[in-house]
Amino acid sequence: MTDELTAQVCVVGGGPAGLTLAVELAKRAVSVVVLEQSGHFDRSFRGESVSPDSVWLLDRLGLLDRLEGGYQQMHRMEIMDAGRRVLRADFTRFPYPHPCPVELPQPALLSALAGMGEEHAEHFTLVRRATATGLLEEDGTVCGVRARTPHGEVRVRAALTVAADGRFSKVREMSRLPYTRVPLERDVVWLKLPFPAQWDARTYRIRIQGDQHGLFIPTHPDSVRVGFNIPKGGLKDLRAQGLPALYERLDRLAPELSGAVRSEIRSWSDTSMLDIFTTLVPRWHRPGLVLTGDAAHTLTPILGQGVNHAIIDAVTLAPLVQSAFRAGGTPAQLTRAAERFQHARETSVGKSRALQLRQERLFALHGAGALLRRALYRVVDHSQPLKQRVLAGAYFQLQKPGPHQAAAPRPASRV
């Protein structure tokens, strides 16, 4: 039996982009159905670093208060190259209302968003374990979604369908909107270890040796996420060499973790691999449909930009959609809203992407190139305004300089 639901907007995907948008729409009395294929929000290794601009937005949306104690504010970033510290940034010195990124596990963020949506239940419906399998179309306009659930098929009829179904978006495929997937030259292997007692829990660490680098990200509440690069598609080779090869790779970057990696990482299933690519989608919409978040612009993990742009997308799109519905909600008005949304967002996404790609190229340098990289980091290290300018492409695109709140952070459970 097929169930039918009707709403003004159908969002496919209950990740940061989809749920933030759904909440922002429901608050504005726009009715929304979210289809989420998973039955829970339990995801590890996913989008835990949240940029200062998004922290600022989450604060304005009233979410930070709900997450009290559930996140960790980060104060510093330190880059060591060939065993020497070449760059240190102290976020608390940046003159913005929210100068610091936070480490916020996605399950906590998504649960808080879903809870907020339920407070607007007359306009907000979250259907879990519902996988979008097809688009409903009439005369070339998308008018909803077909989804598979454990109880049979569901059809959601909506004037606007939003693809918020992530980096491998099926809705983007089904929409036939053209896109290009640009692979980066290297992939990243992730693993999690207990947080080492001798490290400061508010510092991001980047360690570089030649063309190898590792990211060491304090992870709320008591562990560290470790990501290190391997050649594109190189996981098979690494695995063939066995776990000792992984241990030795990490030893070169962070000898302090030698004991922990050997006792905690006992099989390859304790690691996960991120195929790094970015996606370029020239047009984010077609009649009745708009793409947001990773579905519109997959980014790389550098400086944690995916969640940031997913949230900014949502708060940009919601008022445009609300206005379009207020004006009558015709396909032409909704298309105009989608055009304005893309126009408002693509430059900012492009800036973050360019910064990430520059950074990735720097990481990959070796030999004389590595000498140049170290010199460059040292130049930046000596100038606070330069640090601020470099980080602005990722961290400070929305906030205006003003009084900051780092001196009185919201409490985190571990200092």
Ligand SMILES: Cc1cc2nc3c(=O)[nH]c(=O)nc-3n(C[C@H](O)[C@H](O)[C@H](O)COP(=O)(O)OP(=O)(O)OC[C@H]3O[C@@H](n4cnc5c(N)ncnc54)[C@H](O)[C@@H]3O)c2cc1C
């Ligand atoms: C290993 C890893 C580490 C990362 N670390 C960071 C980080 O530290 N900071 C950061 O900012 N970003 C990080 N990212 C990127 C970040 O996770 C994404 O950019 C962000 O989650 C994008 O949000 P989204 O809502 O667009 O997509 P997603 O978070 O991918 O959410 C998409 C949702 O759609 C659902 N879905 C998919 N297909 C369907 C379907 N057919 N029907 C119904 N539902 C569907 C999925 O279950 C999912 O819930 C990381 C990504 C990975 C993979």
